[in-house]
Amino acid sequence: MSDNTVQGVNGEERSSLTPEESARIRKRSLKLLGELVRPVRGRVILTMVVVILSTAAQVAGPALIAFGLNQALPAVLDQADWAPAFLAVGALLASGIVGAVLISWYTILSARVSQAILLDLRLRVFAHTQDLSLDFHESYTSGRIISRQTSDLDAIRELLDSGINQLVSGVLYMSFTAVAMVLLDPISALVIAIALIPLFLLGRWFQRRSQVLFRQQRVASAQTIVKFVETMTGIRAVKAFRARRRNEEEFGEKVENLRGINARVIGLFGIFDPGLILIANVSVAVIVLVGGLRVAGGSIAIGTLLAAVLYAKRFFDPVEDMAMFYNSYQSAAAALEKISGVLEEEPGVPAPQTPVALHTPRGHLEFQETTFGYGNGVEILPKFSLEIPAGQTIALVGATGAGKTTLAKLMSRFYDPTSGRVTLDGVDLRDLDDAHLRRAVVMVTQEAYLFSGTIADNIALGNPDATREQIIEAARAVGADTFIEAMPAGFDTDVNKRGGRLSAGQRQLVSFARAFLADPAVLLLDEATASLDIPGERAVQNALQTLLASRTAVIIAHRLSTVAIADRVLVMEQGQIVEDDTPEALISGTGRFAKLHAAWRNSLV
Amino acid sequence: MSSPSVFSSLWRLREYARPALPRLALGGVAGLFAGLLALAIPLVLRELVDGPLASRDTALIIGAAGIVLALGVAEAATVAVRRWLVLTPGTHVEAAMRNAMYERLQDLPVSFHDRWQSGQLLSRQGTDLGLIRRWLAFGIILLFVNLVTIVVGTAVLFTWHPLLGGIFLLISVPIWIYGFAFEKRYAVVARLSQDQTGDLATSVEESVHGIRVLKAFGRGRHALRGFTRQAQDLQGTEIKKAKALAGIWLWLVLLPDIGFALCLLGGIWLASLGQISVGELFAFFATATILRFPLESIGFLLAMTLDARAATDRFFEVMDEPITLADPEAPKHIENPRGRLEFDDVHFRFPDAPAGTPDLLDGVSFTVEPGHTVAVVGLTGSGKSTLTALASRLYEVTAGSIRLDGVDLRELNRDDIYANQSVAFEEPTLFSASIRDNVLLGREDTKSDPETAQKSLDRALDVAQADFVRRLPEGVETVVGEEGMSLSGGQRQRVALARALATDPKILVLDDPLSALDVNTEARVEEGMRRDYGTTSTLIVAHRPSTVQTADHVVLLHEGRIHDAGTHRELLERSAEYRFVLSSLDEENTR
Missing domain, CATH: 1.20.1560.10 (ABC transporter type 1, transmembrane domain)
Structure with missing residues (x-):
């Protein structure tokens, strides 16, 4: 039961989990962490060796000073023998140089390790996000997936940047110091050992309390990002509908929520950190007391006590670092939980186990007793069969909600059918190699999204290997060249954010050029000409006539001008095809299409 | 240091x-x-x-x-x-x-x-x-x-x-x-x-x-x-x-x-x-x-x-980025808005446009009289959308002026402009909220006067032919936008149109809002607008003759200038350019 409640991104916004759920999530996060560390384990080992050596060199410092004060100083005072003194000074210099060089090397090494891990994780999340199918993206907000890839990665980055250094050098520093202490003065070492008990308890308390808060922090942070991204994306509507003030309130609430959680996290740390200092200082005082009494009793030398006190202070020096590490670890762990959840999501449209290649697609499409419904049981497409021979141009007509877009999404495998099959040249789309499928079938929708970059870059998305000439040719073919060449830098004009400077019609032309360049065997046009002006649409139609001569095409349009170039018209109603014939036959008949066409014809001039 | x-x-x-x-x-x-x-x-x-x-x-x-x-x-x-x-x-x-x-x-x-x-x-x-x-x-x-x-x-x-x-x-x-x-x-x-x-x-x-x-x-x-x-x-x-x-x-x-x-x-x-x-x-x-x-x-x-x-x-x-479209220091106020929108020798170019390129809008003058509908027609890139963006003061004219009931837009608080005027964009962005909240976004009386708001909501949804929302799982309370149900392009367009109507504005600025509707639906929308929003002045950008036919006045834009203006019939008769822009009939009949 509890297995499903936190599967993937389920239960992502909850902050308290049952022990089983926690265990499951921890396992998943650690597994991911293991996968990330594995490729760089050689470098991790090297980094460890360097840090061990440099820590050893640093720990040698107090020992050498103790040696200088205990042995070399009496030697000079009593026998005027400077040899031990020079030895101590020389060794101190050497350890200083070695320690410093190693520390500096280690800084670079550990940056390489953490950056390699971070890059790996970034690319994994990015690639996985791209692999996840549309049903995931339609339910998981863009702001959330963006926050997973930005603020959550930041938390992990912080841990890797400073945290790991702190942990490794801290642990080593403490263990080396502990060993040195045991060798020097076991009784003082025992005091330190006893101090570890409250240290552990304090750590456990901090872990329990902070885990919940850090989870809340990830959720609150994602919520502000979601709101922020949505506002910036819809800024025109925000302005025109006077939503600014209400947005400020809403955003302010989210920011305040995040601030409150942050303050509580820091507050927790504000108890944890002085707690550690207290334990450390009390231990030092106890060592001074115990050691002092033993010096008074004559059982140890003053120099030994001095060294023990120095060690004790140094032993606890990294404690603050360790506390910081623990803090960033908890924060990163919460982030890793969320990220590993996204990575655990399976694409609803999985890649085939043994992909079938289709090198020369002809474009023969077939629906075989296909049904489709969303997860909630609402059936969009009841049992449906249809054959589209290669090279045919189909006009798909019907009211909103009749299932036209669903049909197109099934043909382009944005979704998989609930039952039955959709085949291309006899191959089930589910078995078809994805690269081959994408080359064979291209869908152009009403929303023509443009990416940052030049217009040429955007057209080249249809075929990244295309030459400059091919790009220009594609633009010319759909009649987009005129307006592009009139722009400040022609094809090299930057489209800026979401093509702000291009009108919707111009953007549609660019996305047509994109499809033209992709040169697919099957072209699906879903309201792809809605924003074009009539001469623009006419130009596209002319281009399509040439383009579609040897291709399969399915054109969805409310404007019936498309029908002119179609070989066959399908009229859909509630997921069923109710009319299916050549345009001429349908127009001359008395069915639904004849009426629709007559109305449209009357609306023209 | x-x-x-x-x-x-x-x-x-x-x-x-x-x-x-x-x-x-x-x-x-x-x-x-x-x-x-x-x-x-x-x-x-x-x-x-x-x-x-x-x-x-x-x-x-x-x-x-x-x-x-x-x-x-x-x-x-x-x-x-x-x-x-x-x-x-x-x-x-x-x-x-x-x-x-x-x-x-x-x-x-x-x-x-x-x-x-x-x-x-x-x-x-x-x-x-x-x-x-x-x-x-x-x-x-x-x-x-x-x-x-x-x-x-x-x-x-x-x-x-x-x-x-x-x-x-x-x-x-x-x-x-x-x-x-x-x-x-x-x-x-x-x-x-x-x-x-x-x-x-x-x-x-x-x-x-x-x-x-x-x-x-x-x-x-x-x-x-x-x-x-x-x-x-x-x-x-x-x-x-x-x-x-x-x-x-x-x-x-x-x-x-x-x-x-x-x-x-x-x-x-x-x-x-x-x-x-x-x-x-x-x-x-x-x-x-x-x-x-x-x-x-x-x-x-x-x-x-x-x-x-x-x-x-x-x-x-x-x-430090300057707010170039700030509210004026001493804003004027329109006492009795009638909905007269006047373009007077309007020029516009982007501030970073290279020298030597012509203005995107190059001296455009026309008036939308109260209760009238003016359609703006022109080829892609002729400046139609820019015109609507200027009318809703999302951009600022570089020369000339746009006046609302005789007052320059620059002399009004932006919120006062939007209180009188609503806009539907080419790209309908809906927010993560219920249909109700989305449609009533521009209204400020949703809490103080829920009854009026509800009436406006119903009327707007009816006219925009968006009654499909009532059949959604939770009706008008269904959450849409990114965090909710995804609607099709045509559905979003209709909700966005309803959002513009629901403020009961004096002036409507519509940038090709019906592009994804079929002819019959579009006709019903237009009929509803004549019936229920007859006193609202409308500035509408359109590509289709079906949309333009119902306008009182049509402005034909060409490369940022007004090429011709008149009623649909007049233009159809006298302007070859107009026929070229609007006619879907065979090419040889037009030019």
Whole structure:
């Protein structure tokens, strides 16, 4: 039961989990962490060796000073023998140089390790996000997936940047110091050992309390990002509908929520950190007391006590670092939980186990007793069969909600059918190699999204290997060249954010050029000409006539001008095809299409 | 140690940090106190070594240990007090800056948003502000405390012995020199790294918002390649940062160690001359050991300061952007809005348009009389959409004026314009909220007068032919937008049209709002608008004759100028250009 409640991104916004759920999530996060560390384990080992050596060199410092004060100083005072003194000074210099060089090397090494891990994780999340199918993206907000890839990665980055250094050098520093202490003065070492008990308890308390808060922090942070991204994306509507003030309130609430959680996290740390200092200082005082009494009793030398006190202070020096590490670890762990959840999501449209290649697609499409419904049981497409021979141009007509877009999404495998099959040249789309499928079938929708970059870059998305000439040719073919060449830098004009400077019609032309360049065997046009002006649409139609001569095409349009170039018209109603014939036959008949066409014809001039 | 530019950059933070300053300053004092207490422990230890230990007096030893304990407890307490003091102010400053930036961004003109990708903005309001908060709460305080600790500690070293103190002081000189070099080197990469992080966020944002295109063309891998390049660039910058840090780290560890070695040598020599006691020598090293951490910390504190500086610069870059479309100082008010929209010799060009290119709108004059519908027709790129954006004052005319009931738009508060005028865009953006909240977005009486609001909602949904929303799982309460149900393009267009209608505006500005509707639906929408919104003036951009036919007046735009104007019939008869733009009939019949 509890297995499903936190599967993937389920239960992502909850902050308290049952022990089983926690265990499951921890396992998943650690597994991911293991996968990330594995490729760089050689470098991790090297980094460890360097840090061990440099820590050893640093720990040698107090020992050498103790040696200088205990042995070399009496030697000079009593026998005027400077040899031990020079030895101590020389060794101190050497350890200083070695320690410093190693520390500096280690800084670079550990940056390489953490950056390699971070890059790996970034690319994994990015690639996985791209692999996840549309049903995931339609339910998981863009702001959330963006926050997973930005603020959550930041938390992990912080841990890797400073945290790991702190942990490794801290642990080593403490263990080396502990060993040195045991060798020097076991009784003082025992005091330190006893101090570890409250240290552990304090750590456990901090872990329990902070885990919940850090989870809340990830959720609150994602919520502000979601709101922020949505506002910036819809800024025109925000302005025109006077939503600014209400947005400020809403955003302010989210920011305040995040601030409150942050303050509580820091507050927790504000108890944890002085707690550690207290334990450390009390231990030092106890060592001074115990050691002092033993010096008074004559059982140890003053120099030994001095060294023990120095060690004790140094032993606890990294404690603050360790506390910081623990803090960033908890924060990163919460982030890793969320990220590993996204990575655990399976694409609803999985890649085939043994992909079938289709090198020369002809474009023969077939629906075989296909049904489709969303997860909630609402059936969009009841049992449906249809054959589209290669090279045919189909006009798909019907009211909103009749299932036209669903049909197109099934043909382009944005979704998989609930039952039955959709085949291309006899191959089930589910078995078809994805690269081959994408080359064979291209869908152009009403929303023509443009990416940052030049217009040429955007057209080249249809075929990244295309030459400059091919790009220009594609633009010319759909009649987009005129307006592009009139722009400040022609094809090299930057489209800026979401093509702000291009009108919707111009953007549609660019996305047509994109499809033209992709040169697919099957072209699906879903309201792809809605924003074009009539001469623009006419130009596209002319281009399509040439383009579609040897291709399969399915054109969805409310404007019936498309029908002119179609070989066959399908009229859909509630997921069923109710009319299916050549345009001429349908127009001359008395069915639904004849009426629709007559109305449209009357609306023209 | 900070060059004026770092200082003056960070100094600007005072605007937001002011309320937090008293507590931050007190936190600094507490931190200083803790540092001094830590320094005092060796003093006690020296007394211990030279006094009780030498005398082997148990009572004195216990007393000294008690003092060490008291100092230690006091140190922990001051650290706790410091953390308590700086705890909340930092988060308040961060939240205030985040809200201020959001507020500013909402106020900045659309032309700003055209230029700035939201990924860059996102990283500025997220990661960057986090850096600033941590610097305010820890960085600056630790830097201050540690510097004072170093100065006081060095002075204490002098009291043990001037020669040994001198050696230690001399040794730290190169640290300061190297510090300046480091600052220059690190500041550049710190800024670069933050900019690249923003670019990366932009790529993430685009890859998510453009997912349908990437999927349709199977270009996920292609996008990944571009993203990989960017991420690798950032990785390179981060390694450069690490190298710069490694450079200063080397000196910060090495120099104190050399100092220790020299002081040991000098100490033994001085002791052999009888100029320093063993207890003093011990105390000297104990003090020097305490100074090691503050010295070493200079490296990362400096780095943190420079990171915070770059973040501050990036924050103020946004905050300093001029609000070119601000509300007027003495706004006029329209008492009885009638809905007369007048374009008077309107010119427009983007501010960054190259010289020599013609204006996008080049002297456009016409009037939408109250209750009339004016259709704007023209080819893609003729300036139609620009006209609607200017009418809703999302952009500003470069010359000429647009008047609402005789008052120049620039003399009105923007909210007053939007109170009288509603707009439906080519691209219908809906927000993550219920259909009801989306449609009633522009109304301010949803709470005060729910009945009227409900009536407007119903009427708008009916006229926009958006009654499909009533068949959604939860009717008008169904959440749509990103966090809810996804609607088709045509459905979103109708909800967006309903949103424009629901404010019961005096003027409607519609930018091709019916493009995804079939002819019958469109006819019903138009009929409804005539019936229920007959007194509303309408400026409508259209491509289809079916839309234009119902207009009282048609303006034909061509390359930013009015080519002709009149009724649909007149234009159809006399203008070949008009027939070319609007006619779907065979080409030979038109030109």
